[in-house]
Amino acid sequence: MQEVIQQLVNGISLGSIYGLIALGYTMVYGIIRLINFAHGDIYMIGAFVGYFAIRNFNLSFLPALLVAMAVCAALGTAIERLAYRPLRNSTRIAALITAIGVSFLIQNAALLAWTPDPRSYPDVFPLRTYEIGGVFVDNRQITILSVAVALMVVLHYIVNFTQIGRAMRAVAIDADTARLMGIDVDRVISFTFALGSALAAAAGVLVGIYYNRIEPTMGAMPGLKAFVAAVLGGIGVIPGAMLGGLVMGVAEVAVVALTASTWKDAVAFAILIVILLVKPAGLLGRQVREKV
Amino acid sequence: MSKSRVLSIILAAVMVVTATLVVGAAETFKIGVVGPTTGPVATYGLSVIDAVVMAVEEVNAKGGILGQQVQLIIEDNKADATETSNAFRKLISRDQVHAIIGAVVTANSIVGGQIAQMMKVPMITPTSTAEKVTQAGDYVFRACLIDPVQGRIMANFAYNTLGLREVAVLTARTNDYSVGLEEVFVETFEGLGGKIVAKESYSEGDQDFRAQLTKIRAQNPEAVYVPGYYTEAGLIAKQMRQLGMNQPILGPDGFDSPKLFEIGGDAVYGSYFTNHYHPEAGDEVSQRFVDNYRAKYGKDPDGFAALGYDAAMILFNAIERAGEAALSRNISAARAAIRDAMAETKDLHVVTGVLTLDENRNPVKSAVILKVVEDGYEFVERVEP
Numbered sequence: 175m176q177e178v179i180q181q182l183v184n185g186i187s188l189g190s191i192y193g194l195i196a197l198g199y200t201m202v203y204g205i206i207r208l209i210n211f212a213h214g215d216i217y218m219i220g221a222f223v224g225y226f227a228i229r230n231f232n233l234s235f236l237p238a239l240l241v242a243m244a245v246c247a248a249l250g251t252a253i254e255r256l257a258y259r260p261l262r263n264s265t266r267i268a269a270l271i272t273a274i275g276v277s278f279l280i281q282n283a284a285l286l287a288w289t290p291d292p293r294s295y296p297d298v299f300p301l302r303t304y305e306i307g308g309v310f311v312d313n314r315q316i317t318i319l320s321v322a323v324a325l326m327v328v329l330h331y332i333v334n335f336t337q338i339g340r341a342m343r344a345v346a347i348d349a350d351t352a353r354l355m356g357i358d359v360d361r362v363i364s365f366t367f368a369l370g371s372a373l374a375a376a377a378g379v380l381v382g383i384y385y386n387r388i389e390p391t392m393g394a395m396p397g398l399k400a401f402v403a404a405v406l407g408g409i410g411v412i413p414g415a416m417l418g419g420l421v422m423g424v425a426e427v428a429v430v431a432l433t434a435s436t437w438k439d440a441v442a443f444a445i446l447i448v449i450l451l452v453k454p455a456g457l458l459g460r461q462v463r464e465k466v
Numbered sequence: 467m468s469k470s471r472v473l474s475i476i477l478a479a480v481m482v483v484t485a486t487l488v489v490g491a492a493e494t495f496k497i498g499v500v501g502p503t504t505g506p507v508a509t510y511g512l513s514v515i516d517a518v519v520m521a522v523e524e525v526n527a528k529g530g531i532l533g534q535q536v537q538l539i540i541e542d543n544k545a546d547a548t549e550t551s552n553a554f555r556k557l558i559s560r561d562q563v564h565a566i567i568g569a570v571v572t573a574n575s576i577v578g579g580q581i582a583q584m585m586k587v588p589m590i591t592p593t594s595t596a597e598k599v600t601q602a603g604d605y606v607f608r609a610c611l612i613d614p615v616q617g618r619i620m621a622n623f624a625y626n627t628l629g630l631r632e633v634a635v636l637t638a639r640t641n642d643y644s645v646g647l648e649e650v651f652v653e654t655f656e657g658l659g660g661k662i663v664a665k666e667s668y669s670e671g672d673q674d675f676r677a678q679l680t681k682i683r684a685q686n687p688e689a690v691y692v693p694g695y696y697t698e699a700g701l702i703a704k705q706m707r708q709l710g711m712n713q714p715i716l717g718p719d720g721f722d723s724p725k726l727f728e729i730g731g732d733a734v735y736g737s738y739f740t741n742h743y744h745p746e747a748g749d750e751v752s753q754r755f756v757d758n759y760r761a762k763y764g765k766d767p768d769g770f771a772a773l774g775y776d777a778a779m780i781l782f783n784a785i786e787r788a789g790e791a792a793l794s795r796n797i798s799a800a801r802a803a804i805r806d807a808m809a810e811t812k813d814l815h816v817v818t819g820v821l822t823l824d825e826n827r828n829p830v831k832s833a834v835i836l837k838v839v840e841d842g843y844e845f846v847e848r849v850e851p
Contacts, residue, residue, distance in 0.1 A: 177684045180709070184676040292697045294728035303708055310709050385673040387701055387729050395671060430677035435666045436639055438677075 176308040181431045182424065187315035189423020191384070194322040194377040195400035196407070196415035197329060198370035204333075204410030205346045205366045207266065211273040212253060213374055214397015215280035218390060220246045220375025221295075221382040222288065228296045235298045235383075242379050243372040250371025251364045259360070277397075284390035292389040295382040314384045321380060325373060326416045332369070333412060342366060346410075395439075402446045408459025417457055421445075494537040495530075495785060495792075497522070497778075498557035500568030500578060502545035511570050513767070514592050514774030515540055518567055520762055521778035531785050532793060539563060543574055550574040554581040562797050564785070565589065565804055567777045570770070572596045572643075579606040586798065588784075588805040592777035593770055595719070596642060600827045605805055607827040609777040609816075613643055616718045616740040617650030617693065619833050619849045623738070624689060624716055625658040627835075627847070633716075634664035634687035636678060636702060638694045641670055647693035647718050663687045668698065675702050679709050689713050695720040699737075700729030707733040714738060722769055726838070737838040738846065743772040743818045744834045746845045755817045776816040780823075784808035819848070 195217055202210045224242040227233045233241065257276050261269045302313045333339040341362045344352040353359050381396070382388045400415075403422045407414025422442060429441045449456060499518050501511030522538045530536060539561050541553035550569050557563045558581070565588040569575045575594035579602035582589035590607040591599055597613060600606045624630045633655060638644035652662050663685040666678035679702070682690060690706070692699050692715050703715055717739040726734055745756050745766060755775055759767040767775075784807040785792045791803030811823040819831040832850045836843040 177680060180680045180683075181677060184674075184680055188674050188676070292725065292729065294700075294725070301708075303710075305710065308710075312708055381673075385701060386704065386731075387673065387697065389697075391671065392673075395669075427677040430666070431681055435668065435678050435681075439669060 177431075179309045181427050183309060183311055183315070185424035185427035186420060187318060187423070188427060189403075189420035190315075190319040190322045190416075191377065191381055191396065191419070192400050192403045192422050193416040193419025194318065194325070194380065195374060195396055196403040196419050197322070197326060197412065198373035198377075199400055200404040200407070200409050200412060200415040201329060201333070201373070202366055202370040203404070204412070205342050206363055207346075208258065208269050209273065209401070210367075210370070211270070211397070211401075212276040212280055213370065214393030214400070215277050215284075216246050216250060216253075216371045216393075217374040217378040217381075217397065218284060218388070218393035219249060219280065220371075220378030221388045221392065222284070222378075222390075223375065224379035224382060225293060225295060225388060228298055238298070239376060239379050242375040246371040246375035246378075247368035250367040250374075253371075254364060254367040259363075277393075281390055281393065288390055290390060292387050295386045295388060297386075299383050318380050318384060321376065322416060322419075325376065326412060329369070329373070330412045338362070338365060399442050402442055405446060406449050406456055408456025411456065411458045414456055414458035421457070494535045496537050496539060496561055496563040497781065498539045498541060498553075498561060498563040498566040498568070500541045500543050500550060500553045500557070500566060500574075501570040503540075503542040504544055507545045507571060510593065510770050511542070511545070513770035514568075514570050514777075516763055517759065517767065517771040517774035518592075518778045520758060521775050521782070524758070525778075525782055531782055532789065534793065536782070541568075543569060545571050545574060547574060547577045550577045551581060554578045558582070558585045558587050563587065564792070564797070564800055565781055567592060567774070567781060569594065572599060575599045575608075576602070579603075582606060586805075587801050588781075588808055590777045590781055590808070592773040597646070597828075604809070604827070607780070607808055607823060609780055609818075609821075609829060610742055610773050611831065611833055612828050613646040613718075614650040616833065617647040618654045619835070620691065620716055620718070620738075620740050621651045621654035621658065621660075623740075623835050623847075623849065624691070625655060625660050628689070628714075628738075630660065630688045632661050632663045632685075632687050633689050633691055634666070634682040634685060635662060635691045635693070636675070636682065637665075637667045637692075638670050638698065639667040641694065643718075643720070644693045648691075651691055651693065670694075670698070672698065673701060675705050676709065679706055679711065683709055683711050687713060689716055691716045693718050693720075696723040696726040697729065700726050700731075700734060703730040703733035703737065719769065721838070722843075732840075734838050735840060739836055739838070740833050740849075741836050741843075742769050742833065744836055744843060744845045751815050752817045772817045776818055776821070779816050780808065780811055780814060780821070783814055784811060 199213050220242045223245045224238045227238040227241045253276055257272050304311050341357045344357055345359055345362045349359050403418035404415050407418025426438055429437050501514050502508050503511050522536050526535050543550040543553045567590055569578045570593050572594040575591040576599055579599055583603035583605045588605050592609045595610055595613050600608055635648055637648040664682045690713055692702055699717055699721055715737040719741045721739040722741055784804050788803040788807035792800050794800040814821045821829045821831040824830050832848050834848050835846040837846050
């Protein structure tokens, strides 16, 4: 029993990381129907910016987090402006391939600039471990889960209950009509990217602190798994990303606990295939008929 | 002085003069060294090359080998396969080297080994541990222990010295090095009568090991063998402690890095790992090397430097034993003679121990077991092959 609960804790803490990354993924997709494959790499950049902010400028946890979010928001807007906006009217596959290109560009630039050597994150967030009946939980796990849930709520609020959120939803439904209604579509899309990238940066810093190891390739695998989590929850649905992340995390841990750890990553992607076959819109997604 | 004595002195003098003339004509021994001096793993290459340079300077200061100076040609391969191939071809065809020391990284040594074998040039890699490297053919040698040896040594140490009976293993299943070590460790440990209570794995680059560790924790092993690199080992140690597991971690030479402490913090203290060398483990050969290296470069030599120096010693020793044949003006004949002599290397006293090359051109020599303590590695014991 104690082992089951411990594994559940492990799964939820892993899942909240996937959820945290998936939030930005799903929001960008929800608004402009672009799977931003560079999201995982922005997450990596966020982790590094936080690292340098703490290491070289002696910032404490919260200012470093804000700096990383700001830098990545700017980076996200710049990427959108340079790489995606010129392709706004081309096919979706062109934008998708560009996103993969941007991902490789960022990752390799980071490898060049920071070497593939892993770095250890400065210890700005003292670790406290709590033991409850043989089950170990620490304050970092709790922080990540609460930050992820809080960001989910904030994001949900922004998208559904603010002026800019209304504009975002309008652009999502029909960009041309939104423009006719006087919405500055480019500005709305820039804002979407800024918000999504800031979320990725927050995830990067938190994960950097949690695992205490960052490297330029750290974005690849979590990026993919967060993508699966987003699809699982219903891509474009904000609470779905969180739910998808948690389900993924718990599923992965369950695989290790019940069968062999060799199957861990295979399961993540098996889940993706099953979801696409059985419920393509995801757990919380609504089946929407594509306009023809 | 008798008449015959005078005659013999004159004769000897004549012989010395002729010998000098011959040597003067045959120029120098050209040795190529290939390793990364730039790029991501530059520190590995620089350590090896610094040590080889020192070895060459020392031997030249003593008058060279067989009275002939050694000329070193250094090539940077940036740890890249194509660059390695170019470097080997250049050294062999244009520079007409007698032998090559390198490459440093396993993947590069596999590429280089095939070329060296094809062109019939003796090559010795100082540091590539994968078994496959020397399987390229009879011209390819190495100076370090192969992977399975480390697994066997650690299993013996765990069972006999630490007295452990129940151990868990956690392997990087995407890494040949890790899988190879695990197999031998498990086989040896079970052969001794020990029990492997849990066998878990992860992928390289993973950051979260809590699920596997929770599963291992339920079996309550006395130690966990983690055949892998310092990056994962540091995280695994940390997460073990966070799950309330206080068992020691056992590991291979992949633990040898200051990053182990940066990533793992105090969680890695008390771990044991197998390595090729430790400055304190040595005898006078090793001590002289450490002293000279410190004097020349102002720092302690690491395992890579020790193995680089050993590779040079093995090669110089082979040339010396090849004798006359190595001095041949026919470079192919000289290379073949050096190869033949190198294959016979036996009981050679090098920095990392007393070394014999077996029929697969892999060294048989002792290893060391080190314990991770607060300020570095503590020498525990030397294990004979």
